Amino acid sequence: MSEALRIEDIHSYYGKSHIIQGVSLKVEEGEIVTLLGRNGAGKTSTLKSISGLLPPKRGHVWISGEETTGWPAYRTAQNGLALVPEHRGIFGLLTVEENLRISQRRGAQWSLADIYQIFPRLQERRKNSGGQLSGGEQQMLAIARALLGGPKVLMLDEPVEGLAPIIVEEIVAQIKKVRDAGVSILLVEQNLAVCAELADRHYIIELGKVVHHATSAEFIADHTVRDRYLGVDA
Amino acid sequence: MIYLFQVLNGIGLGMLYFLLAVGLSIIFGLLQFVNFAHGAFYLLGAYLTYDLVERDISFWVAMPAAAVIVALVAGLTEASLLRRIYKLPHTFHILVTVGLALVIQEFVIVVWGPLGGSVATPKSLAGVLIIGDFIYPYYRIFAICFTAVLAFVLYWALERTRLGAIVRAGSESTETMALLGYDTLRINTAVFAFGAGLAGLAGALAAPIRGVEPFMGVEALSVAFVVVVIGGMGSYVGALAAGLLVGVIQSLMATIWPEGARLMIYVAMAFVIVTMPRGLFGRV
Numbered sequence A: 001m002s003e004a005l006r007i008e009d010i011h012s013y014y015g016k017s018h019i020i021q022g023v024s025l026k027v028e029e030g031e032i033v034t035l036l037g038r039n040g041a042g043k044t045s046t047l048k049s050i051s052g053l054l055p056p057k058r059g060h061v062w063i064s065g066e067e068t069t070g071w072p073a074y075r076t077a078q079n080g081l082a083l084v085p086e087h088r089g090i091f092g093l094l095t096v097e098e099n100l101r102i103s104q105r106r107g108a109q110w111s112l113a114d115i116y117q118i119f120p121r122l123q124e125r126r127k128n129s130g131g132q133l134s135g136g137e138q139q140m141l142a143i144a145r146a147l148l149g150g151p152k153v154l155m156l157d158e159p160v161e162g163l164a165p166i167i168v169e170e171i172v173a174q175i176k177k178v179r180d181a182g183v184s185i186l187l188v189e190q191n192l193a194v195c196a197e198l199a200d201r202h203y204i205i206e207l208g209k210v211v212h213h214a215t216s217a218e219f220i221a222d223h224t225v226r227d228r229y230l231g232v233d234a
Numbered sequence B: 001m002i003y004l005f006q007v008l009n010g011i012g013l014g015m016l017y018f019l020l021a022v023g024l025s026i027i028f029g030l031l032q033f034v035n036f037a038h039g040a041f042y043l044l045g046a047y048l049t050y051d052l053v054e055r056d057i058s059f060w061v062a063m064p065a066a067a068v069i070v071a072l073v074a075g076l077t078e079a080s081l082l083r084r085i086y087k088l089p090h091t092f093h094i095l096v097t098v099g100l101a102l103v104i105q106e107f108v109i110v111v112w113g114p115l116g117g118s119v120a121t122p123k124s125l126a127g128v129l130i131i132g133d134f135i136y137p138y139y140r141i142f143a144i145c146f147t148a149v150l151a152f153v154l155y156w157a158l159e160r161t162r163l164g165a166i167v168r169a170g171s172e173s174t175e176t177m178a179l180l181g182y183d184t185l186r187i188n189t190a191v192f193a194f195g196a197g198l199a200g201l202a203g204a205l206a207a208p209i210r211g212v213e214p215f216m217g218v219e220a221l222s223v224a225f226v227v228v229v230i231g232g233m234g235s236y237v238g239a240l241a242a243g244l245l246v247g248v249i250q251s252l253m254a255t256i257w258p259e260g261a262r263l264m265i266y267v268a269m270a271f272v273i274v275t276m277p278r279g280l281f282g283r284v
Helices: A043-051 A073-078 A096-101 A112-118 A120-124 A135-148 A165-180 A192-198 A216-221 A223-230 B002-031 B038-054 B059-080 B090-112 B138-160 B162-172 B174-179 B184-210 B216-231 B236-256 B258-275
Strands: A003-014 A017-028 A032-036 A058-063 A081-084 A153-157 A184-188 A201-206 A209-215 B128-131 B134-137
Touching (some): A003 A184, A017 A058, A032 A043, A043 A184, A073 B174, A081 A135, A096 A135, A112 A120, A112 A135, A112 A165, A120 A135, A184 A192, A192 A216, A201 A216, B002 B038, B002 B138, B002 B162, B002 B216, B038 B184, B059 B184, B128 B138, B138 B162, B162 B184, B174 B184
Parallel strands (some): A032 A201, A153 A184
Antiparallel strands (some): A003 A017
16 A cells, blocks of 8 residues: 555644644555544644645655645645545535536546535535535535545545534445545544544544554554543543 | 716716726625725726827727736736735725825826827727717717626626636635635736726726826726725626616716716715615625
């Protein structure tokens, strides 16, 4: 297996506050890896640092073996990295189909028809404006949009937060389909059941540093780690 | 009959106001940028047309050429100067763009002199249309039809094409556009240049009707803001409706109460601000 994404010892700042203090991790091709941690631990900032929204001051980022350290967000996006932010960034005044069309990029492995096959709700609602969608539908649209850019690596920031259990199941199944199509996924998620079901490996981050790393089997067996770093039990 | 003419004049005037205001409105919608140099681009468009026609270049070449040159000048200004100040408060936008407007205005005075001049109507449209009592200059009929077609094409492009969707999406969130792989700096420059080019085109179209003089940009700027405020910031349909409204009000009042013609458009604006602060079609 080769690496879809690797970051090494990255440091990022918001103004003067040093929020990412040397995070290293990797995602192999076809893997789903989660990044866990309490609120404010630096999960979202890690994703932003990888995408280029928050360019790291030190360290290195590689996407499919190509170093992309310091690239602006639009270039990492063009080179196979998609970030679906927590707020989803749906264009509320555009229709669902317009949201999708402006996200299409030549050379992407997904067509609009493929997308509608994975997300049939989006086809039903394609004439609706983005602002009229439910939270779950917005999340599906955000993932669908990311896929139309033809990513090798997909980063999802809390994709099922605040959604009803039945929608969570639907989105989990969709994420599996995306992985099965060969897209590597880095997932930030608080819902441990979802993480355990989807992921191959887990990183736990605290105060801007990776403090624990485990395979999914180890993680499920290990109560002490969950109590210590996450303060919850699934 | 006199009122019919004035309404027609008002529609012609209103369509020019629309062209002026729509650029200002799109730029504000995408960049949240208050551009007081917009009138100066109108001024430059008018003078470039004047200059080219004086050199015996056909008006039909001069008009688009003026718009394109204005767009290029605006694009360069955006890329070198204006993009640096988007993040600052609006007062800084005003400070810098008023300065830019003065520079352009003085440049016009230095190059073409302080007195202004007139631009001959193109020969193919020199005459007047006569149907019974109805007499109206061909050029003005052309100006109305041309801007009406342009307004329709622009609306279609903005609402029905992928490019238009990109512009609308950009005015909702530039960060998301970057995440989708769009170089938002380039989009900003292109949209700014396009909006300024429309102002330049309005100047070029207006030149044969009202002539050119160095202070026409100041007047155009205030009218453009009135139109944008009445129509609603960032609204295309609003700019069209308000442009026509302001043009017709101004023309009719010029007959009924000439001294108050300009006053009345500000009265209309005040009325709209009081009754519907977002403008007729405003979203924000």
